[in-house]
Amino acid sequence: MKEKTNILRNMRFGERIAEEELSELEKYFVATDQWNRVYAGEVDIVYGSKGSGKSAIYALIDKRHDELFDRGILVKSAENVRGNTAFTEIIADPPPSERNFVDLWKLYFLIITASTLREFGINNKRSTALVEALERAQLLPQQASLAQFFHRAKKLIWSYILPARESVEWTLAIDSSSGLPIVTRKTNFLNKAQETSSDALPLDDLLDAANSALDDSNYILWVLFDRLDVAFNDSPGLEKTPCERCSECTTT
Numbered sequence: 001m002k003e004k005t006n007i008l009r010n011m012r013f014g015e016r017i018a019e020e021e022l023s024e025l026e027k028y029f030v031a032t033d034q035w036n037r038v039y040a041g042e043v044d045i046v047y048g049s050k051g052s053g054k055s056a057i058y059a060l061i062d063k064r065h066d067e068l069f070d071r072g073i074l075v076k077s078a079e080n081v082r083g084n085t086a087f088t089e090i091i092a093d094p095p096p097s098e099r100n101f102v103d104l105w106k107l108y109f110l111i112i113t114a115s116t117l118r119e120f121g122i123n124n125k126r127s128t129a130l131v132e133a134l135e136r137a138q139l140l141p142q143q144a145s146l147a148q149f150f151h152r153a154k155k156l157i158w159s160y161i162l163p164a165r166e167s168v169e170w171t172l173a174i175d176s177s178s179g180l181p182i183v184t185r186k187t188n189f190l191n192k193a194q195e196t197s198s199d200a201l202p203l204d205d206l207l208d209a210a211n212s213a214l215d216d217s218n219y220i221l222w223v224l225f226d227r228l229d230v231a232f233n234d235s236p237g238l239e240k241t242p243c244e245r246c247s248e249c250t251t252t
Helices: 002-010 033-039 054-063 065-070 098-119 125-136 146-161 203-216 236-248
Strands: 073-077 166-174 181-189 220-224
Touching (some): 054 065, 065 073, 098 203, 098 220, 125 181, 166 203
Parallel strands (some): 073 220
16 A cells, blocks of 8 residues: 555656646657647647647647658747747737737748748748848848847837838838849838828738748748737737737738
8 A cells, every 4th residue: 555655646747837848748748639630730720728738739849840841841939938928018019900910920920931941041032032121121130039020020010000200111012023022211201100001011922922932942831829828818808819810810
């Protein structure tokens, strides 16, 4: 009886949340049908309550990036696995409309995609034009955290919504003759602040260009999101909009 008691006392069932056991998780992870479908690329969104295994799937996909690379799949995390969320600043200063949320996610995806193209040295006509355009627009610094990428995306979207009285405006566009991404710089001198729209940004066209750059190199990009519930946990009213709109965005 004493031996059984000792066995029970020494048994471990892992940590309460996957983020705290990333190094050990793979040793006892059970490959469910849901995992197999995600890993096969058949499922894009995993929905479940806290503790249902979403973060475990996220962590293992990220950990198996070498295996996925051999299948022609690039993996890029768009959210911090631990610590502060990359989207903290949006809580205090949210976009004024759902449409602006959509544009913010799209631009963030675009920056993440361009960063991945640069990181993996994928150089073709479209990828080079896209990376150079985002670098010139000051959206893609050589070294930046996810939070800094998100901040730059937010800053550009906000510049279209509420431009400053005097500002330098970087505009991303698609060249009508070549079909490649380009960037232009313009200094604005406004008499008063006026509300504009981020619709002027050709985000769908730019994302199409990013997709084409990946297609030309025979790669697929998986952009991983997790912890959106954590990011917006303190703002229930705000949580619904960004999480829903994130799933509506055009992804690469």
